Amino acid sequence: MAKEALTSFSFDLSMPNRDRKGMIVDNAGFNAPNSSKSTFKQEADKITIDCQPAINKGDSTSVFIQYEGIPSDGLIISKNKYGHRTFFADNWPNRGHHWLPCKDDPSDKASVDFIVTAPDHYQVVSNGILVEETNLTNAKKRTHWQEDVPIASKVMVIGVADFAVNLAGMINNCIPVYSWVYPEDRDKGFYDYAQAIEIIPFFIKNVGPYGYKKLANVQSKTTFGGLENANTIFYHENSIDGSRTSETLLAHEIAHQWFGNMATEKSFAHLWLSEGFASYMTVLYMENTHGADTARSMLEDARQQVVAFAQTSDRPVIDDTKDYMELLNANTYQKGSWILHMLRRQLGDSIFWKSIRNYYAAYAGKNADSKDLQHIFEKVSGKDLSNFFQQWLYSPGIPKLGISWTYLSAEKKISITIKQMQKNLFSFPLELQLKNKPSTINISKQEETFVIPVQEKPAQLVLDPNTSLLFTSTVSEKK
Numbered sequence: 511m512a513k514e515a516l517t518s519f520s521f522d523l524s525m526p527n528r529d530r531k532g533m534i535v536d537n538a539g540f541n542a543p544n545s546s547k548s549t550f551k552q553e554a555d556k557i558t559i560d561c562q563p564a565i566n567k568g569d570s571t572s573v574f575i576q577y578e579g580i581p582s583d584g585l586i587i588s589k590n591k592y593g594h595r596t597f598f599a600d601n602w603p604n605r606g607h608h609w610l611p612c613k614d615d616p617s618d619k620a621s622v623d624f625i626v627t628a629p630d631h632y633q634v635v636s637n638g639i640l641v642e643e644t645n646l647t648n649a650k651k652r653t654h655w656q657e658d659v660p661i662a663s664k665v666m667v668i669g670v671a672d673f674a675v676n677l678a679g680m681i682n683n684c685i686p687v688y689s690w691v692y693p694e695d696r697d698k699g700f701y702d703y704a705q706a707i708e709i710i711p712f713f714i715k716n717v718g719p720y721g722y723k724k725l726a727n728v729q730s731k732t733t734f735g736g737l738e739n740a741n742t743i744f745y746h747e748n749s750i751d752g753s754r755t756s757e758t759l760l761a762h763e764i765a766h767q768w769f770g771n772m773a774t775e776k777s778f779a780h781l782w783l784s785e786g787f788a789s790y791m792t793v794l795y796m797e798n799t800h801g802a803d804t805a806r807s808m809l810e811d812a813r814q815q816v817v818a819f820a821q822t823s824d825r826p827v828i829d830d831t832k833d834y835m836e837l838l839n840a841n842t843y844q845k846g847s848w849i850l851h852m853l854r855r856q857l858g859d860s861i862f863w864k865s866i867r868n869y870y871a872a873y874a875g876k877n878a879d880s881k882d883l884q885h886i887f888e889k890v891s892g893k894d895l896s897n898f899f900q901q902w903l904y905s906p907g908i909p910k911l912g913i914s915w916t917y918l919s920a921e922k923k924i925s926i927t928i929k930q931m932q933k934n935l936f937s938f939p940l941e942l943q944l945k946n947k948p949s950t951i952n953i954s955k956q957e958e959t960f961v962i963p964v965q966e967k968p969a970q971l972v973l974d975p976n977t978s979l980l981f982t983s984t985v986s987e988k989k
Contacts, residue, residue, distance in 0.1 A: 512565045512566065513567065523552070525552060598732060601663055614664075619661055637661065641656045659772075662774055665740040667744065681707065688726045698750050712795050725742075736749070738788070782827050789843045796808060813980055816840045819844075823841070823906070845908075853898070908932070913983055915988065923961050926960045939952050940952075973985065
């Protein structure tokens, strides 16, 4: 449906390059391919179609584009590790237009049908539900998948290969969960990927309803560790070992079905709403499944990755770079995860989870940005979180603290001086552990001194005992 009156419109579609890889449009227009040719133009990796007559606001129409070529990217045509020919879409972030006419932007969502004709020994997997599989003449097969939930091009997908397919189980008696693996990995793959049926209920219970009609976990040739295609997740081909060592990978990609796929960022600048969410939801799932120590270890490891990244980058989490591959960094994943963790610690579990559920309920099937998330958290908590979001999302770096302390024996107190060594100041609560007595001090200045009563001199000053703050520090005792 047209959102405004149109005299022309365009799709992203890659043109042939010097290697002659790319798409050439033979014909494009309205209604059906056998109608008279319409005026179209292909240039600058776009195809533009003139509307004759103009399309009015609110009108709907059908468009056809006939094209051919060899994809330079986006559709990975190769052989798998067993030497068999495979075809796997790999659209993220905006590589879909190398083989598929589309609006290659996360803010544009559409329902999609993929109808694939291929040699009949291949099986085809795609978004949505299977509505047709028909054997044709000349040893060909027609496969039709239909996705009626609008999705972004980054998570539209087809996979064509020789597969072994297994129904791992049903969630709530209505959501089938499948495993699609190379036949050579059948036993190990079915066992490993079946772990998905243990993961999905956690997100349904804590976040909201699953938004699609099935979930397929697919062994593939994706160039990433995992690719969260809507309800048809692709995992790297070595993700299977028969020992379920990919549990966190499965949890991360499954979490994306809620965050990134159903509730989608308005632009890649806000990618942390996808990757940071999936990263922290994985921590929360692992905490629920394996205990607090596992979650703490994951957070501490993530913190070290953020610290290392901050030493070489002055980019904020909300990053308007046009090189979207550069966003695959510790800011987007680990720092985004930590931002959610700090919100949870500072607001409490009840407010945190209610905010998450409200955010998902408001933006499932839609697009959101960080301001939208902030508004939800502020409404639920009743607090002004503008400074929190500003310093952690829009400002670079993290607190880098220089801490010195001394024991005042006559007064039975310790004096703690804290300096913020980074360029931009942060405001945050810092937890301390003095013997068995916890204490929290609120930091907001470049240098502050705090005096805290103690019964006796502590053996050491323990910072952040509950793993609640993203920071780095040096600590020294003044004698």
